Amino acid sequence: MLEGIDNDEVLSLLIAANVSSLPRMFINAFIVEIGTQTILIDGGAGNINGWGGRLVPAMVAAGYDPLQIDTILLTHGHSDHVGGLAGPLATKHFRNVKKVFLHRAELNFWRDDEARKVASADYQRLFDVACNVLDAYQQQLTPFEDGDVLLPGITAVHLPGHTPGHSGYLLESDGDSLLVWGDILHFPYIQVARPDATFAFDYTPDLAAKTRRKILTELSQNGRYVTGVHFNAPVRAKIETLGDSFQIFYEQQSRDVD
Numbered sequence: 001m002l003e004g005i006d007n008d009e010v011l012s013l014l015i016a017a018n019v020s021s022l023p024r025m026f027i028n029a030f031i032v033e034i035g036t037q038t039i040l041i042d043g044g045a046g047n048i049n050g051w052g053g054r055l056v057p058a059m060v061a062a063g064y065d066p067l068q069i070d071t072i073l074l075t076h077g078h079s080d081h082v083g084g085l086a087g088p089l090a091t092k093h094f095r096n097v098k099k100v101f102l103h104r105a106e107l108n109f110w111r112d113d114e115a116r117k118v119a120s121a122d123y124q125r126l127f128d129v130a131c132n133v134l135d136a137y138q139q140q141l142t143p144f145e146d147g148d149v150l151l152p153g154i155t156a157v158h159l160p161g162h163t164p165g166h167s168g169y170l171l172e173s174d175g176d177s178l179l180v181w182g183d184i185l186h187f188p189y190i191q192v193a194r195p196d197a198t199f200a201f202d203y204t205p206d207l208a209a210k211t212r213r214k215i216l217t218e219l220s221q222n223g224r225y226v227t228g229v230h231f232n233a234p235v236r237a238k239i240e241t242l243g244d245s246f247q248i249f250y251e252q253q254s255r256d257v258d
């Protein structure tokens with residue numbers, strides 16, 4: 001799935017980080033509470049292609065009723081981020097959602113018939129899943145621009161390249177902050193060390209790599225916490241520089257991470 005890096009280097013980075021070299025990718029989703037609001041960031045893969053599908057049981061186990069979710073924030077429209085939000089024939093899985101936020105460029109991209117026509121067969125399948133979800137929540141779709149404050153303490157951060165409207169969300173509360181992103185990193189231990197290694201589904205790989213280096217640089221300077229949909233667990237981390245590249249330090253976690 002990675003380009004611009006060979007298998008030997010991947011293996012040596014994983015061994016150096018003391019983690020499993022099994023070819024697996026994690027998919028996280030996040031819940032944020034603000035006052036009486038309950039917000040879901042991304043919606044997992046919904047068992048499309050046999051990926052994931054455990055969002056609702058995981059939410060219930062964590063004490064949340066899916067009907068409590070009133071807002072959804074999307075990092076982007078790929079199937080592993082929106083597949084769990086709707087069933088066949090554009091059936092909503094989260095019926096009480098009032099707003100679904102996504103970057104305007106992201107909405108325009110998935111609704112662009114020309115972009116769909118020129119896409120590969122694999123990518124066209126992504127269009128099908130994204131459009132099914134956009135149809136399901138058509139009345140709730142709320143496009144934003146970079147820097148918009150969407151909710152108290154939540155600011156949109158445009159991080160383009162992986163998709164045209166790919167975004168993160170900066171959460172700020174009581175002097176603390178956390179950036180939640182989608183697909184800046186698919187394989188954290190590899191791509192922090194080699195930020196130029198791109199991912200097979202990057203729509204504009206050069207821009208994705210440039211954005212990755214930029215935001216990693218910013219985080220290493222401002223010391224903010226960050227978490228991501230493909231982090232090795234749903235925990236927060238800090239980024240530090242290491243020569244010309246970076247290192248990721250997950251915060252102490254309640255279960256093993258590999």
Ligand SMILES: [Zn+2]
Binds near residue numbers: 182
């Ligand atoms: Zn993803």
